[in-house]
Amino acid sequence: MLPVVEHSLRYNRSLDGLRGIAVTLVVLFHIWPEYFSFGYVGVDIFFVLSGYLISKIIITKSQTQSFSIVEFYRNRVRRIFPAMLIVVITIFLAGYLFLFPWELEQLALHIKSSLLFFQNFRLAGEAGYWDEAGQLKPLLHFWSLSIEEQFYFVWPFVVMLLAAMRVNYLAGLAVIAGVLILLPQLLHIDGFYNSLSRFWELAFGGLIYAVEKDARYLPSAVKFKYPVLLFFVGSVALCTGNTDYSAVKTFLVVLATGLLILYFAVRDDSRLFTSAPLVFLGLVSFPLYLWHYVLISYSHIFGISVTAYGVVIIAVAVILSYLIYRYVEIYTRKQNSIKFALLLVAISISITMLAHFVSAQKGLPQRAFYKPDKGFEEQFIRTEPYDDKALNILQAVIGYKPPNDYFRATSDDLSKKFIVLIGDSHAHAAYSGFAKVFKDDGYETLLLANSSCPPYVGGATGTTKNKAMECEAKIKSIYQMIDKMPNIKKVIFVARGPSYIKDRGFGFVDGGGKPYRMKMIDCFSDLKKKCDPKDLYGAIEKTFALFGQKKIKLYYLLENPELGFNVKNCLSRPFGIFPKECKVAYSAYIARQKGYRQTIASMSERYPGVTILDPEPLFCDGKFCDAVIDGKMLYADDDHLSVEGAIKQAQMFRNRITDH
Numbered sequence: 001m002l003p004v005v006e007h008s009l010r011y012n013r014s015l016d017g018l019r020g021i022a023v024t025l026v027v028l029f030h031i032w033p034e035y036f037s038f039g040y041v042g043v044d045i046f047f048v049l050s051g052y053l054i055s056k057i058i059i060t061k062s063q064t065q066s067f068s069i070v071e072f073y074r075n076r077v078r079r080i081f082p083a084m085l086i087v088v089i090t091i092f093l094a095g096y097l098f099l100f101p102w103e104l105e106q107l108a109l110h111i112k113s114s115l116l117f118f119q120n121f122r123l124a125g126e127a128g129y130w131d132e133a134g135q136l137k138p139l140l141h142f143w144s145l146s147i148e149e150q151f152y153f154v155w156p157f158v159v160m161l162l163a164a165m166r167v168n169y170l171a172g173l174a175v176i177a178g179v180l181i182l183l184p185q186l187l188h189i190d191g192f193y194n195s196l197s198r199f200w201e202l203a204f205g206g207l208i209y210a211v212e213k214d215a216r217y218l219p220s221a222v223k224f225k226y227p228v229l230l231f232f233v234g235s236v237a238l239c240t241g242n243t244d245y246s247a248v249k250t251f252l253v254v255l256a257t258g259l260l261i262l263y264f265a266v267r268d269d270s271r272l273f274t275s276a277p278l279v280f281l282g283l284v285s286f287p288l289y290l291w292h293y294v295l296i297s298y299s300h301i302f303g304i305s306v307t308a309y310g311v312v313i314i315a316v317a318v319i320l321s322y323l324i325y326r327y328v329e330i331y332t333r334k335q336n337s338i339k340f341a342l343l344l345v346a347i348s349i350s351i352t353m354l355a356h357f358v359s360a361q362k363g364l365p366q367r368a369f370y371k372p373d374k375g376f377e378e379q380f381i382r383t384e385p386y387d388d389k390a391l392n393i394l395q396a397v398i399g400y401k402p403p404n405d406y407f408r409a410t411s412d413d414l415s416k417k418f419i420v421l422i423g424d425s426h427a428h429a430a431y432s433g434f435a436k437v438f439k440d441d442g443y444e445t446l447l448l449a450n451s452s453c454p455p456y457v458g459g460a461t462g463t464t465k466n467k468a469m470e471c472e473a474k475i476k477s478i479y480q481m482i483d484k485m486p487n488i489k490k491v492i493f494v495a496r497g498p499s500y501i502k503d504r505g506f507g508f509v510d511g512g513g514k515p516y517r518m519k520m521i522d523c524f525s526d527l528k529k530k531c532d533p534k535d536l537y538g539a540i541e542k543t544f545a546l547f548g549q550k551k552i553k554l555y556y557l558l559e560n561p562e563l564g565f566n567v568k569n570c571l572s573r574p575f576g577i578f579p580k581e582c583k584v585a586y587s588a589y590i591a592r593q594k595g596y597r598q599t600i601a602s603m604s605e606r607y608p609g610v611t612i613l614d615p616e617p618l619f620c621d622g623k624f625c626d627a628v629i630d631g632k633m634l635y636a637d638d639d640h641l642s643v644e645g646a647i648k649q650a651q652m653f654r655n656r657i658t659d660h
Contacts, residue, residue: 003330004283014264015049016282017273018257022046023285024278025236027292027317030141031310038239041253043144044201046289048257050148051155051205058159059169059209069156074341076152081344082332083287083324084145088115088351091138091294098573101363101370102380103301107138108358114142115352117149124193135306136566138297141289143193150195151202159206170210177203184247192245201254208258212265228263232256244463281318287329288321302577303569370574379633379642380568383432384408393446397484402477403470406449410435413444414486419657421447422478423494423557424454426640430494430557433646441658448481450474452518454495457546459539461500465524472521482552490657491547492613494557496639498596501533506592507564507584510638537599544607555657556604557613558597560649561589561625562639570627582627589625613653 004011022045029039061067088111095107113122120143123134134140162172180200184191191197235252242249264273272278281288295313299306306313332340358364365372385406392412394401406428419438421427427449435445453461453471455478462468482488499505500518520539523531547554563584570582597614604610619625619634627635634645641649 012264013279014270014273015053015261016285017270017275017278018045018260018264018282019049019285020278020281021273022049023281023288026141026289027314030293030296031306031313037241038236040242041236041239041250044250044253045257046144046285047148047198047201048205048208048254048261051151051202052208052258052261053205054152054155054202055159055173055206056209056212058156059163059213062160062163067156067160070338072156073152074336074338076149077341077344078332078335080145080149080286081341081348082328083290084115085344085347085351086324086328087287087290087294088139092351092355094298095138096358096364096367097369098575098577099301099363100377100568100571100573101365101372102377103136103363103568105359105363108355108363110137110139110142111355112352112359114139114146115348115355117146119143119146120193120195121146124190135297135300138294138301140297141293147195147198148202151199155202155206170207170214173203173207173210177207181251191247201250204254204258205261208261212262225263225267228256228259232260284318284321284325287324288317291320292317301566302573303566367574371572373571375631376571376633379644380636381643382636382640383428383643385428388412390446393485394481398477398480402474402481404448404474404477405451405453406431406447408435408447409444410439410446411444416444417442418444418446418485418488419490419492420482420485420488421445421449421492421494422455422482423449423492424496425449425451426496426559427492427494429636429640429642430492430646430649432643433641433648433650434492436647437650437654438658441654443658446485448478449494450478454497454500455479455493455543456536456539457542459536459543460521461518461536462521462524463518465521468519468521468524479546482550488552490553490555492555492557492657493543495559497559497600498562498593501536501596502592505564505639506562507638510562510564537603540600541603541606544603544610548607548609551609554610555613555653556600556610557653558600558615559593560615560639560641560645561619562592563625563627563635564588564638567627567633567635567638570633583624586620586623586625589620611656613656615649615652618649618652 022042025036025039025042025045027039028036029042033039058067058072091107092111095104099107110119110122113119119139123137123140123143126137158176159169162169177200180196180203183200184194184197187196189197235249235256238252239246239249264270292313295317296306299309299313332344335341364370385408387408389412390407390409391401393409393414394407396412396414406425408428408431419434421431421434423430427447431445431447431449435447438445448455450471453474455475457475457479460468460472460475462471482491518533519531520535544554544556561584563582565584567582601612604612616625619629627633629648632644632648633642634648636642636645
């Protein structure tokens with residue numbers, strides 16, 4: 001069905017088969033992560049392949065005095081830019097037509113950073129790759145393309161320098177790859193997105209070609225076929241269940257991929273890797289990689305279940321990729337003119353400038369076909385994480401700025417009566433409501449909270465040991481404030497309880513059903529200990545007991561109903577597409593929270609100083625739990641309350657807390 005494009009080197013079908021496996025792993029991971037949690041390593045396989053092939057081109061041509069840096073970058077442009085520009089233009093047009101201004105503003109920023117190839121650095125300051133927020137970013141997957149292009153900017157000069165210095169390629173590339181492996185550990189930089197944490201994978205691909213080139217080492221490296229295949233499969237399987245970047249597991253995948261490439265260099269006889277389906281997927285792998293996540297992300301944005309329509313998404317992505325390869329790439333990769341490459345670069349720059357304009361205009365809210373509902377839109381704006389009044393209190397009481405993520409206050413006058421709000425990001429979301437209501441009743445409010453780190457006594461949690469230790473320090477600072485701050489009589493504890501005890505999230509937009517990520521700190525110290533998320537109940541009980549000893553009244557606020565869908569779809573999108581009822585079935589809500597609610601209620605009976613606050617009657621009627629009540633949007637996202645929702649919740653509990 002597909003002609004093979006002209007290559008600079010001898011064509012090896014097995015390498016396209018390996019590409020086919022890599023892109024299949026990535027696509028399956030993004031659509032069904034609960035079943036293919038190891039699939040993200042497909043990107044690492046791509047990195048090794050890219051480093052191998054690029055190094056082979058540079059070294060082979062350099063030895064025949066035919067390497068040209070201009071030709072090299074011309075080839076990279078005609079290889080990458082056509083498919084990339086088609087996908088980006090399509091995304092941009094769809095965003096202009098259907099996205100809300102704040103979504104289009106973010107998309108424009110990501111288009112700019114993607115076309116300038118620094119998307120990985122932009123994403124490093126935003127949500128993590130495994131976080132649910134990433135599903136709403138159509139260009140999230142461009143992080144890997146940015147790293148590859150950054151590598152291409154420097155690698156030809158590195159290889160040419162080795163040649164000019166007459167350094168043996170095998171020795172030189174081994175040293176460079178080794179240094180790049182150690183560099184992230186020494187610099188303590190982001191392991192996933194930072195280029196310096198990933199360049200070693202591409203450099204390792206170059207080292208693999210150096211081994212292939214030196215016939216003395218090649219036979220022994222690929223002597224055993226089945227052990228190499230088993231090692232490759234095992235290294236991929238070892239990554240099952242990962243929710244954070246692991247340098248050790250990544251190294252094993254990279255090493256196994258390198259050995260497999262060496263085997264293919266000697267014997268191109270693998271029926272699996274040269275099979276027609278895998279070679280087909282390998283040939284269309286680049287546009288398929290670009291298209292698949294765009295379709296997935298827009299499905300999430302429009303409230304379409306990706307898991308339910310996964311097969312449709314794959315089919316559409318494959319068809320689009322085939323069309324681009326067959327009718328665009330086959331043509332563009334035959335164009336040897338520098339002017340053609342410069343034209344593609346000029347188009348890319350023009351789109352980048354347009355994206356900059358759109359982001360500067362805050363996502364074009366003045367579009368003629370877009371009718372904003374400002375009352376709703378304002379509820380999606382999260383309040384600031386901290387303010388000067390809270391900082392003044394912290395400096396006065398403990399003398400330093402603690403590591404907590406959220407601290408806000410309505411006053412810095414310590415002579416006034418304060419109610420302290422502690423918890424996780426849900427406490428931050430609830431703060432604006434309690435602050436307004438308590439102010440009217442003569443109380444000031446202080447917020448001390450952490451992101452994904454509820455301050456349970458002895459209950460520090462995290463996805464890694466370092467993160468659990470950071471959580472422990474944050475919890476310690478909160479209780480230090482409570483101990484030293486004068487005249488605290490009441491504390492409200494707000495946290496998203498079920499997500500720490502039952503599973504990761506609720507609904508497809510929130511990672512519902514995905515493996516539990518958080519572990520209590522003791523689980524990292526004692527590897528033999530069998531850890532259970534329900535162990536956190538013990539920490540909750542210790543928290544209840546502690547406040548009884550302090551004789552401080554504790555109000556424990558149960559979790560508000562989680563929606564499990566993109567709450568922004570409660571608004572009418574341009575052209576009225578994909579409308580959604582903004583409610584969740586009560587049966588689904590109670591099925592997730594029933595065990596948690598019953599345990600907390602039973603536990604609180606043993607501690608008279610603890611009062612349970614249940615927000616269920618505000619949101620639920622026995623059949624449904626609503627996100628919109630009396631025309632008011634009560635949620636900022638699928639589980640955090642909006643300002644309006646926080647105010648309604650605070651009004652509900654006003655009399656019970658302030659005794660008015």
